Amino acid sequence: MHTVMILMALSSALLIRWLWQPQPTSYPQRWQKSLFYFLFPPLLLLMTAMAVLGMGIQGQMFGMETGWISYGLSALFLLIASVTLLWQFYQQARSRLKLQSYPVTTLSGTTAKLLPISLPYSAQVGGWHSQLVISEGLLTALDDDHLQAVIAHEKAHYYYRDTFWFLWLGWVYRSTAWLPNSRLLWEELLSLRELRADWKATETVDPLLLAESLITVAQFSLSNPKVDHAALSCTATQSRLEERIEALINQEDVFTPPLFPLGSSLLWSLTPLATMPWHQC
Template sequence: MHSILFAIAVLIAFGLRWAIRCWPGGLSWSIALGFFALPPLLLITTSMAIAWMGCGWMFGFPASMGSHFLAWLFLLWTAVCVANLTWQTWQTLAAVKVHPLADWQGQKIRLLDTPFPYSAQVGLWSPELVVSQGLLKLLSPEQVNAVLAHENAHRFYRDTWTFFWLGCLRRLTFWLPETESLWQELLWQRECRADRHGAKNCDPLLLAEALALVSQNSIVANPIPLAVPFSGQQDRLLARIDHLLGFSITPDSHRLASWVGSFLLLVIAILPLILIPLHIK
């Protein structure tokens, strides 16, 4: 019986991912997040329920040892994915922390001594703001402030923490269809959201100019293992600039919608756990 439950979870996961190909119109943040995160979360909670129940009887059918082993194997793979990404994040943060702290108009930054134009929040819940010498030399002070407004928006939304866990789900279910396309969509939504929030504290034109300049000058090899979103994807960058310049600043209800969507996603994902009381040992 447990094997049937796991097979149903796998079929639902594939069905949800295939359904994205028929989705009308563009994807909002909450829709993209649902299609990306719900399939692996269902697989995880189904495996947790099966592992907890163990062998026995359910709905009058025997639960085999094979399904119990498969559930533990999937949970072990989940733990490996989390541990691996945790190790890589720790290595990146350690590489950043060897660089000196500096002050930029009242903000503490980690200053990278490299011509590569770069800025990012690096870490998890309380990330470090990292800025390279190349960025400070390339941009005017006003443009640098616009870039930092964008980076502070990532901290406001806790994007480093959120995308750490989404990155774990990505590695866990790389074999599901549309995983990479949905991951790129979420990266796109994340950057546009940070642009919108940052535009409240700076001139959007300054931020758009900074994005264009950084893209044109990002030809030096990256000296430490830092990810650069949309590097080599000129069409994505141009679309992002168009989105930024065409965006009119309005009261931000996006964060509330994200919280509501995340809560509903969590409720659906934990549904397999309600099967535990139905199991008889």
């Protein structure tokens, strides 16, 4: 019976992911749909594995015998997820430790770590209390006004604690990257994150200054940014870059919708745990 549970959860996860299609909807709807399709399938698989592991290898469920195969598959899935999470924590700790060797600079009252590279680069690095990192190349490439626009963007990432939340979202992505549309959904969430930071930054700086800074930095963009980094030029492909510039010029509102509707939808992923009382040893 546990094998049937796993097959049902896997089929549902695959089907839900296949159903996702990018649509030109409002930003709040894009946030809601992207997060649901991104999170629900992995959570369903995770809860199913936890339920099977909790029920053990002995006994019956709805008159059907349980066995080692389903138990072993569940344990393997949870082991991979745990190792992936530990690896991400290790990578983050190593980045934070490496940053301690770089000098500190202050720009208009904002403290940042200064990277000794010529590439224009800025990012928030870390977890809940992330740290601003800028490169010497950024100081050379931008004047004071454009630099302030970049700093305002990075402050927006800190305000939303993007590095913390996307550390966990990155764990979900890496643990279940084999699911359909994983890469597209991940890039959509990264894009929405940057659009939101742009929008927040325009509360204190001129949108055109930020757009010009984005174009300058994106020309030297680092490829494949780490999941715990929130950077101005993150995922700045041509289409994404054009979308961000248009949003800045048109001063579009890119706010995050209320999370309660999303949370109530994700609660259905806990269904496998509700089957545990029907397991008989």
